[in-house]
Amino acid sequence: MATSLEHFVTSVRNLSAEGGWRELYEFLGKSPDILMRNAEHLDHVLEILDPQLHSLGVLAVYMVKFMITNQNAVQTDVDVEGLVGKVSKFILVCNGEQIRAAPDSFAELCSQFTQYLVDKKMPARGILPLAQAIRKARMNENQLTSIHSHFLQLCLMAQNLRPALEFINLDISDINSEHGYFDAKHFLLYYYYCGTTSAALKNFELALYGFEVALTTPSSAVSHIMLESYKKYILVSLIIHGKVIPLPKYTSQLVNRLLRPMSAVYHEIASAFSTNKPASLEATLMKHKDALQRDNNWGLAKQVQQSLYKKVIQRLTQTFLTLSLSDMAMRVQLQSVADAEKLVLSMIDRGEIYASISQKDGMVLFHENPDKYDSTSTVERLQSEVDLCIELDTKIQRMEESICTNPLFVKKATGILDEEDASRNASLQTSSGPTKIPSFAM
Structure with missing residues (x-):
């Protein structure tokens, strides 16, 4: 060597x-x-x-x-x-x-x-x-x-x-x-991939959170990552809530102003969803199938269609006490009675509706929520939520303490840093003539 x-x-x-x-x-x-x-x-x-x-x-x-x-x-x-x-x-x-x-x-x-x-x-x-x-x-x-x-x-x-x-x-x-x-790219990609991974695992609550963080990150421009997050945010929001949940108030106005016109297809899907007419939504999805496939969102879009079927069935539970499977298939615009039965059974298993199906005459009987919220499991669930809130409060207090004791924050809060910057800039301007030295916000 x-x-x-x-x-x-x-x-x-x-x-x-x-x-x-x-x-x-x-x-x-x-x-x-x-x-x-x-x-x-x-x-x-x-x-x-x-x-x-x-x-x-x-x-x-x-x-x-x-x-x-x-x-x-x-x-x-x-x-x-x-x-x-x-x-x-x-x-x-x-x-x-x-x-x-x-x-x-x-x-x-x-x-x-x-x-x-x-x-x-x-x-x-x-x-x-x-x-x-x-x-x-x-x-x-x-x-x-x-x-x-x-x-x-x-x-x-x-x-x-x-x-x-x-x-x-x-x-x-x-x-x-x-x-x-x-840099910011790594931050945005992490939360975008978190949302995409969670959506693939059917954990839509976590997916929505990931896309929301990517969209609410302070920015002076809209990146392609944020655009893709916004498209998926709309679809996942429809799957969970049956509507597009508005972004938090602290979201950059630039994001709200620029992303909507760049996502016209997805807002059209949301509008079709709001009509509660599965046929209208299906027509809209087929109309934009190529665009959805290019965005790799066709799978999510099909789940939006399934979500509308469920939403219509949940609305029926508020109107009827009993309903035949054939009548339900017609009202929900499903292709067959078998599809209606399969969907109702899956919703019962997931606790999305409370009902039973009579195999004798093919009637669906809707029930009230049997949970009176007085069981041991309810108390345990409530206690776990309280513990999470306490843990979150403790973390926030620690973060606040860390920020308040940060020397840069103290200088900035007391105006010392601004005075030092002004003094430094003045001396530089004096030594170099009329040329301005750009100041950088911290």
């Missing part, structure tokens, strides 16, 4: 042995040029360094190998396959304490790793490594990293949603800035 590369290996070993992660991180930031010039020896370097003892050094080498691969116009499947396998193993065995000292580099490695798996259409291979990467990169389970969005993307592409359950039903209260690598 060249002398400069030997110096690299020696420095990585010595600094790792001393536990000088900060010094090693700064050293590695100056090393890409050396590694690029010695690209033919990088595999030998990986053989010398231990992925557990020298995780930061190995991380730097893999980052450069990805850079080299991206620069090469011709890539062989063997090279990519080998690189993916080695990076997968590294992510699984690397030292968490070390990689947390270089969160930006580790996040970029996971991003490159994900992109290769997406391009090669083998997302399933990245699910286990990225799940482990999240556990190692985050400081606590409620902290969000950029790796979360890559992980959920692979789960959706592989149609393997069970591993995602660990990471979608979280109360995110902290964000790992990853030394500036984390």
Whole structure:
């Protein structure tokens, strides 16, 4: 190996042995040029360094190998396959304490790793490594990293949603800035993928929450992620509530003003739904089938149709005490009596209506809600909700305390920061003439 590369290996070993992660991180930031010039020896370097003892050094080498691969116009499947396998193993065995000292580099490695798996259409291979990467990169389970969005993307592409359950039903209260690598795109993608994953798992309440967070994120422009979230928000809202729930008042006016005209098809579907006429809704869905399929929302749209059938049946329970299945099929505009019976039975099983079907004469008998809310299970459910509220209040108090004791917040609240900015800007203007120095809001 060249002398400069030997110096690299020696420095990585010595600094790792001393536990000088900060010094090693700064050293590695100056090393890409050396590694690029010695690209033919990088595999030998990986053989010398231990992925557990020298995780930061190995991380730097893999980052450069990805850079080299991206620069090469011709890539062989063997090279990519080998690189993916080695990076997968590294992510699984690397030292968490070390990689947390270089969160930006580790996040970029996971991003490159994900992109290769997406391009090669083998997302399933990245699910286990990225799940482990999240556990190692985050400081606590409620902290969000950029790796979360890559992980959920692979789960959706592989149609393997069970591993995602660990990471979608979280109360995110902290964000790992990853030394500036984390940006708004990762935040929006995480909640968009959370909503999409939850919708696929029929957890529509959580799906609606995910899309709502993506839409209510403060912004000065509307992104494509927000547009896709808005389309799915309309459909999921119809499935759960039978109407489009207005976005919270704190939503950016820009979002409300721009997204509606960009989602005309979905508002037309909502209008058809509000007529309570399944035939009208079906005609609207068929009219826009191509657009819905392009947006990958055709499955959700069909569930909106099923939701309208259920809504009509629930309205019938408020009008009739008994109703024949044939009459119900006609009123709900179902194709057959068998379809009506199947739908009613599924609604009874899910507790969406209280009824029974007489097999003798095919009559549906509607009942009152049998739950008097005086059972032990009701008390336990109420107590669990109270406990959740208490826990939420405690978290909010801790977050408020953390914000109030933040030096930057204190300076800003007392006006000291504004005075310092004004003084600094004045001095800069004096020294550089009439040129204005732009001020940046914090």
